[in-house]
Amino acid sequence: xxxxxxxxxxxxxxxxxxxxxxxxxxxxxxxxxxxxxxxxxxxxxxxxxxxxxxxxxxxxxxxxxxxxxxxxxxxxxxxxxxxxxxxxxxxxxxxxxxxxxxxxxxxxxxxxxxxxxxxxxxxxxxxxxxxxxxxxxxxxxxxxxxxxxxxxxxxxxxxxxxxxxxxxxxxxxxxxxxxxxxxxxxxxxxxxxxxxxxxxxxxxxxxxxxxxxxxxxxxxxxxxxxxxxxxxxxxxxxxxxxxxxxxxxxxxxxxxxxxxxxxxxxxxxxxxxxxxxxxxxxx
Amino acid sequence: xxxxxxxxxxxxxxxxxxxxxxxxxxxxxxxxxxxxxxxxxxxxxxxxxxxxxxxxxxxxxxxxxxxxxxxxxxxxxxxxxxxxxxxxxxxxxxxxxxxxxxxxxxxxxxxxxxxxxxxxxxxxxxxxxxxxxxxxxxxxxxxxxxxxxxxxxxxxxxxxxxxxxxxxxxxxxxxxxxxxxxxxxxxxxxxxxxxxxxxxxxxxxxxxxxxxxxxxxxxxxxxxxxxxxxxxxxxxxxxxxxxxxxxxxxxxxxxxxxxxxxxxxxxxxxxxxxxxxxxxxxxxxxxxxxxxxxxxxxxxxxxxxxxxxxxxxxxxxxxxxxxxxxxxxxxxxxxxxxxxxxxxxxxxxxxxxxxxxxxxxxxxxxxxxxxxxxxxxxxxxxxxxxxxxxxxxxxxxxxxxxxxxxxxxxxxxxxxxxxxxxxxxxxxxxxxxxxxxxxxxxxxx
Numbered sequence: 073x074x075x076x077x078x079x080x081x082x083x084x085x086x087x088x089x090x091x092x093x094x095x096x097x098x099x100x101x102x103x104x105x106x107x108x109x110x111x112x113x114x115x116x117x118x119x120x121x122x123x124x125x126x127x128x129x130x131x132x133x134x135x136x137x138x139x140x141x142x143x144x145x146x147x148x149x150x151x152x153x154x155x156x157x158x159x160x161x162x163x164x165x166x167x168x169x170x171x172x173x174x175x176x177x178x179x180x181x182x183x184x185x186x187x188x189x190x191x192x193x194x195x196x197x198x199x200x201x202x203x204x205x206x207x208x209x210x211x212x213x214x215x216x217x218x219x220x221x222x223x224x225x226x227x228x229x230x231x232x233x234x235x236x237x238x239x240x241x242x243x244x245x246x247x248x249x250x251x252x253x254x255x256x257x258x259x260x261x262x263x264x265x266x267x268x269x270x271x272x273x274x275x276x277x278x279x280x281x282x283x284x285x286x287x288x289x290x291x292x293x294x295x296x297x298x299x300x301x302x303x304x305x306x307x308x309x310x311x312x313x314x315x316x317x318x319x320x321x322x323x324x325x326x327x328x329x330x331x332x333x334x335x336x337x338x339x340x341x342x343x344x345x346x347x348x349x350x351x352x353x354x355x
Numbered sequence: 356x357x358x359x360x361x362x363x364x365x366x367x368x369x370x371x372x373x374x375x376x377x378x379x380x381x382x383x384x385x386x387x388x389x390x391x392x393x394x395x396x397x398x399x400x401x402x403x404x405x406x407x408x409x410x411x412x413x414x415x416x417x418x419x420x421x422x423x424x425x426x427x428x429x430x431x432x433x434x435x436x437x438x439x440x441x442x443x444x445x446x447x448x449x450x451x452x453x454x455x456x457x458x459x460x461x462x463x464x465x466x467x468x469x470x471x472x473x474x475x476x477x478x479x480x481x482x483x484x485x486x487x488x489x490x491x492x493x494x495x496x497x498x499x500x501x502x503x504x505x506x507x508x509x510x511x512x513x514x515x516x517x518x519x520x521x522x523x524x525x526x527x528x529x530x531x532x533x534x535x536x537x538x539x540x541x542x543x544x545x546x547x548x549x550x551x552x553x554x555x556x557x558x559x560x561x562x563x564x565x566x567x568x569x570x571x572x573x574x575x576x577x578x579x580x581x582x583x584x585x586x587x588x589x590x591x592x593x594x595x596x597x598x599x600x601x602x603x604x605x606x607x608x609x610x611x612x613x614x615x616x617x618x619x620x621x622x623x624x625x626x627x628x629x630x631x632x633x634x635x636x637x638x639x640x641x642x643x644x645x646x647x648x649x650x651x652x653x654x655x656x657x658x659x660x661x662x663x664x665x666x667x668x669x670x671x672x673x674x675x676x677x678x679x680x681x682x683x684x685x686x687x688x689x690x691x692x693x694x695x696x697x698x699x700x701x702x703x704x705x706x707x708x709x710x711x712x713x714x715x716x717x718x719x720x721x722x723x724x725x726x727x728x729x730x731x732x733x734x735x736x737x738x739x740x741x742x743x744x745x746x747x748x749x750x751x752x753x754x755x756x757x758x759x760x761x762x763x764x765x766x767x768x769x770x771x772x773x774x775x776x777x778x779x780x781x782x783x784x785x786x787x788x789x790x791x792x793x794x795x796x797x798x799x800x
Contacts, residue, residue, distance in 0.1 A: 116511075119709065207699055224533055224536075256369070261600075
């Protein structure tokens with residue numbers, strides 16, 4: 073096989089609340105394109121089944137068969153992707169995916185259901201410095217999801233509602249689970265859903281700017297991970313950055329939530345070529 | 356019309372809201388419990404009504420026990436009457452939920468797939484109705500007694516069956532449930548005794564064995580005489596986490612620490628140390644011989660170590676809180692949980708499960724983790740003196756209790772541990788006793 077031949081690679085990003093899939097056609101010279109993306113929320117279903125079905129749905133969407141895929145890579149909590157060939161650490165895949173989607177960025181903040189991590193990256197998507205949130209779920213995506221469920225709001229409405237806030241209510245409790253009870257209290261005090269959500273977004277954004285500062289991030293910062301789709305959170309982060317006068321600019325991409333899966337597929341394609349080259353040399 | 360005077364205590368906790376009804380002599384005649392929801396007024400209204408309805412059932416029991424022809428069958432008869440009564444309430448709420456689901460499905464966003472969504476909802480609701488009688492049969496083991504929990508489990512199972520990825524996805528159907536259940540449970544219902552007791556009585560009689568049906572006329576008389584009684588609420592006191600927001604005047608509110616101390620003292624007069632693990636806080640309280648609080652420590656900063664910790668785990672595993680402890684007791688080799696944070700413990704649980712570790716072993720580790728936190732709180736409040744009373748929802752959990760017993764033995768030696776099967780009502784009982792004191796003191800509240 074020639075190393076410049078086009079190959080297909082798949083990335084499966086297993087998060088704690090959703091599994092993301094990406095199918096990529098990689099030309100080997102830095103020219104790659106995304107064929108299909110798929111997001112499957114777990115909602116307490118059997119994870120193996122969710123992974124299998126999501127994978128098949130993304131193959132179907134791209135109109136390809138599993139045997140056409142040269143390399144399937146997992147990332148995140150990928151132990152259950154039993155059909156994978158390799159696994160890549162979440163930090164490297166998010167960096168790779170983010171640089172692919174938004175060339176020119178200097179940092180990535182990956183905001184998932186449980187953790188947020190900030191990475192400073194170079195133009196080859198190498199991670200130069202990173203910082204993660206500690207072992208406490210305060211301000212995590214899972215917390216926001218729980219709150220949305222409690223408020224009876226579909227997850228995709230959280231962002232738009234937050235943007236309509238007039239008097240954001242500051243969230244006093246620190247613990248994610250008890251802050252949930254705080255929210256019950258706020259509702260019973262008659263505070264609007266918009267103001268509650270915005271308050272939570274702002275407190276989360278405050279944590280992220282702290283992370284970003286700690287790795288000396290500057291320039292364009294890409295948001296990836298499940299919460300990249302939350303316009304309210306992105307706005308809140310912009311506001312915090314402006315308020316703290318940081319030399320950063322928030323950038324998002326419609327495909328940002330797939331950055332990990334895309335990155336995994338791209339790294340998978342790369343590794344496939346390296347392995348193929350080695351076999352050729354041996355032959 | 357004859358009158359029965361009652362005193363009420365309401366404990367508005369973060370997870371559940373409880374009520375206790377006392378008669379004038381201080382005897383408990385009714386209890387009510389429901390899940391707390393954002394509308395505190397509705398939550399307290401529901402438990403108040405339920406405690407009064409239960410009081411009526413209790414009065415029916417008294418009437419039957421006093422009647423030589425009915426004495427002896429009252430337990431079985433009332434058990435079945437109450438089940439039929441609850442089933443009717445449940446069906447009524449289900450009907451309401453269904454209409455709310457349909458209303459939510461009319462939102463513009465579902466327009467392209469409206470027919471598919473509606474059809475899925477019809478199938479789901481039908482499947483839910485079919486399961487109701489099973490929940491209320493004599494031998495049924497319910498995961499929870501709350502409508503919300505029962506409905507959620509049935510709904511999700513049916514939704515998995517009737518969803519289709521293209522037109523009515525599982526996700527959309529779950530979203531509809533989340534929206535509809537909020538409306539249903541935050542609007543005040545009317546669980547009046549009169550409306551359901553009659554039909555429930557007919558249902559019970561129709562299914563009753565011949566020896567009970569023979570006494571039909573007397574049974575009817577007993578139920579009807581109680582139905583026509585007036586239950587006059589002489590006093591009502593509120594307490595608990597949400598007490599500041601109860602629709603009561605200030606003089607009818609007491610702190611939960613005071614209520615727990617007094618409630619525990621009323622249940623076990625020898626109590627000197629009380630551990631209460633509630634939904635969102637854990638309290639270690641020292642009381643004197645009269646049930647008056649002398650010192651206390653409280654954790655309300657972090658959910659690790661509170662009942663909500665176990666609640667969160669139960670949710671993660673799609674289990675009812677009732678089942679969690681029993682499962683943990685099957686453990687042969689408890690694991691050590693590394694995470695402190697509740698949310699991370701939930702993730703750790705999933706990781707461990709996917710690595711093939713046994714559910715009981717992981718759960719045992721989680722139960723030990725919550726008790727370790729309680730022990731440090733107790734130490735700060737002044738240690739554990741004899742007798743030691745454990746209250747709150749977590750005291751109903753056998754695995755939590757045995758973890759606590761082990762730790763107490765290790766750290767303090769032999770202590771008499773009191774746990775009442777009614778321990779979840781400790782705060783409400785204390786509040787009701789304060790209401791009784793206030794009523795005895797005449798107008799002085």
